[in-house]
Amino acid sequence: MTLFATLSRFVGFGPAAKISVTRYLNLSKQRRDLSQLTPAQLEDIGVSQTEAIREAKRPIWDAPNFWCN
Template sequence: MRRDVALTCPPTVRRRGILAGLLRWSALSRQRRQLARLDEAALRDLGLSRSDVVREARRKPWDAPAHWRD
């Protein structure tokens, strides 16, 4: 978001945007923790290896694919 545009938005709109972002980060962190708890059989069903899951679980909440952020 451009800074000049953000400054022209009412504070409530900016807060909603920030809150929505925090909620998305929280949800993504929770999903990654749940993924990390899956057993080997479930990972096999998903076509994932344990190393794939460990790598994904270590990512920061804001490190998400662009299509997840929309």
């Protein structure tokens, strides 16, 4: 059983909260992964090192606008 599943049993989180938490955890992982790419890998995806650092430093709750829909 995952940590979230265990907590949800005790706190009473519903399915919608699970989706939101999962999205934010995935976003956090993606940003962490982005921060670890080499300059050559960043060039391959068309992102500058400055942009990657800026994105990686954004707080977890600062999600893309399309997530709000």
